[in-house]
Amino acid sequence: MDLTGGFGPRSGVGPVTDDEFRQLVTTMPPENTGGSFTALLEMPVTQAMELLHFADSSSSQANITKLAGDNIAPPHDPFGTLTFPSNSLLLDRAARFSVIATEQNGYISSADTPSSSANLDGGVKAEPSETDSFSENQNSKHNKRKEREKKGKSSMKKTKSSVEEDKLPYVHVRARRGQATDNHSLAERARREKINARMKLLQELVPGCDKIQGTALVLDEIINHVQSLQRQVEMLSMRLAAVNPRTDFNLDTILASESGSLMDGTFNGESYHQLQQWPYDGYHQPEWGREEDHHQDFSNQVKMEL
Amino acid sequence: MSTYNMVKQEFIKKWITTLHMLDCSVEHPLNVTERKNAIKLSSDIAMAAARSGSTVWSRALISRSGNKTANKPVARRILKKARNRLKNRCLTLRRNGNFTAKSGVRKRTELLKSLVPGGELIKNKDYLIRETLDYIVYLRAQVDVMRTVAAVDSVTGNLTNDNK
Numbered sequence: 216m217d218l219t220g221g222f223g224p225r226s227g228v229g230p231v232t233d234d235e236f237r238q239l240v241t242t243m244p245p246e247n248t249g250g251s252f253t254a255l256l257e258m259p260v261t262q263a264m265e266l267l268h269f270a271d272s273s274s275s276q277a278n279i280t281k282l283a284g285d286n287i288a289p290p291h292d293p294f295g296t297l298t299f300p301s302n303s304l305l306l307d308r309a310a311r312f313s314v315i316a317t318e319q320n321g322y323i324s325s326a327d328t329p330s331s332s333a334n335l336d337g338g339v340k341a342e343p344s345e346t347d348s349f350s351e352n353q354n355s356k357h358n359k360r361k362e363r364e365k366k367g368k369s370s371m372k373k374t375k376s377s378v379e380e381d382k383l384p385y386v387h388v389r390a391r392r393g394q395a396t397d398n399h400s401l402a403e404r405a406r407r408e409k410i411n412a413r414m415k416l417l418q419e420l421v422p423g424c425d426k427i428q429g430t431a432l433v434l435d436e437i438i439n440h441v442q443s444l445q446r447q448v449e450m451l452s453m454r455l456a457a458v459n460p461r462t463d464f465n466l467d468t469i470l471a472s473e474s475g476s477l478m479d480g481t482f483n484g485e486s487y488h489q490l491q492q493w494p495y496d497g498y499h500q501p502e503w504g505r506e507e508d509h510h511q512d513f514s515n516q517v518k519m520e521l
Numbered sequence: 522m523s524t525y526n527m528v529k530q531e532f533i534k535k536w537i538t539t540l541h542m543l544d545c546s547v548e549h550p551l552n553v554t555e556r557k558n559a560i561k562l563s564s565d566i567a568m569a570a571a572r573s574g575s576t577v578w579s580r581a582l583i584s585r586s587g588n589k590t591a592n593k594p595v596a597r598r599i600l601k602k603a604r605n606r607l608k609n610r611c612l613t614l615r616r617n618g619n620f621t622a623k624s625g626v627r628k629r630t631e632l633l634k635s636l637v638p639g640g641e642l643i644k645n646k647d648y649l650i651r652e653t654l655d656y657i658v659y660l661r662a663q664v665d666v667m668r669t670v671a672a673v674d675s676v677t678g679n680l681t682n683d684n685k
Contacts, residue, residue: 406647413650420657431625434633437653441636444660451667452564456556458674 528571528662535567536666562589568663577648578656581639 414433421440540563551559569582634640634649637656643649 410647410650413647413654416654420654431629434626434629437657438629438633438636441633441653441657441660444657444664445636447664448561448564448660448667451664451671452561453553453557454671455667455674456553456560458671459556 525658525662528658529666531571532567532659532662532666535570536564539563539567539570562586564663564667568659572655572659576652576655577639577643578637578652579659581642585638 421436540560543559543563565582566586569579569586572579573583630646630649633653634643637649637653640649640652643652
């Protein structure tokens with residue numbers, strides 16, 4: 216089941232137009248057993264388009280506040296949006312993915328993330344270019360990965376690892392021409408398709424992964440991504456430890472910066488109040504003006520305290 | 522509908538709580554390594570507590586972190602709530618990069634299992650991938666938050682230096 220042909224290389228970081236998405240969607244079914252795939256998705260195509268419409272409106276807003284390059288921004292820009300503006304969309308999808316999983320007692324609706332794949336190439340490829348010098352090792356690793364991909368063998372092996380009862384909802388599998396149709400192989404094929412669907416979702420989450428053929432290399436990418444994220448956590452915590460004289464660093468700074476970065480360029484009234492009602496209110500004076508003047512007020516506050 | 526922002530906010534709340542707890546129970550001053558370990562520990566606990574639910578990795582992370590906070594009874598309180606649902610199975614998780622398994626996919630799934638906390642207990646490859654997906658989202662949230670805080674800290678560091 217090869218879907219990677221449908222998502223061609225996309226240059227540019229802008230929001231996906233409707234035409235592009237329609238093109239992508241319509242090219243998908245003829246290439247494979249579209250019926251089984253949409254059955255796997257458990258969602259009709261129109262709903263996917265709807266999700267992408269929502270993505271368009273919010274991604275255009277996110278793009279307004281985006282600046283290329285700098286990670287350490289001048290004080291009057293919101294920090295968080297600077298680095299991963301369109302990633303936040305993608306991670307939204309994935310986060311909704313996991314939130315829905317808890318709601319459905321562990322059954323993940325794989326519906327959301329495939330529609331974000333169209334955003335992926337533009338959004339996530341911007342990621343390596345926007346990391347600062349501190350995480351340049353990730354960049355070099357990314358390049359090394361690409362070299363390995365070109366040399367690597369494409370193994371389409373589907374190993375039959377230990378099979379357990381398939382607990383996921385019933386799936387309609389269409390038998391292709393020349394394939395066996397007895398129950399055993401149908402179940403096998405259904406299971407393999409589910410695993411491949413999940414691999415596709417993981418591919419979309421991990422940057423630069425959708426061009427690869429073969430399970431082994433995809434897993435390679437995923438492993439590298441997890442390792443790099445864990446290493447980043449290590450380094451960031453070391454950095455935070457080096458900067459702050461105590462482990463309990465200024466709660467004000469966290470609150471102020473996070474309320475700025477989480478807003479993503481829009482003044483969200485309710486979460487703002489939510490932040491203010493936290494139990495640590497007594498620590499700071501809520502002199503927060505509008506969000507644009509935010510960081511200038513905040514820097515004054517910090518000066519007063521220190 | 523910003524679910525990822527909600528994830529980050531949840532993480533921040535928990536992180537502030539755990540940092541506070543760890544800070545109260547530890548004597549000052551600490552050297553850089555100890556501070557780093559405390560920060561990492563608190564953020565791991567916060568990440569797992571934010572996801573405290575039906576994922577294997579969060580439970581595994583909590584039980585693993587519980588062993589590290591043996592000296593800090595205050596920090597265990599936050600773990601207790603999530604721990605009540607735990608079956609404490611994953612105390613020995615090895616992280617080994619060299620495998621000599623036969624096929625490429627099998628080797629890599631073994632590696633992935635060693636990376637994701639609690640992954641070694643998952644038999645079904647399907648569930649493993651689902652867990653990995655979830656874990657990646659939360660790891661990303663952790664990295665994003667820490668990076669923002671670090672950036673803010675460096676900026677304020679510059680500001681205070683300018684004043685002097």
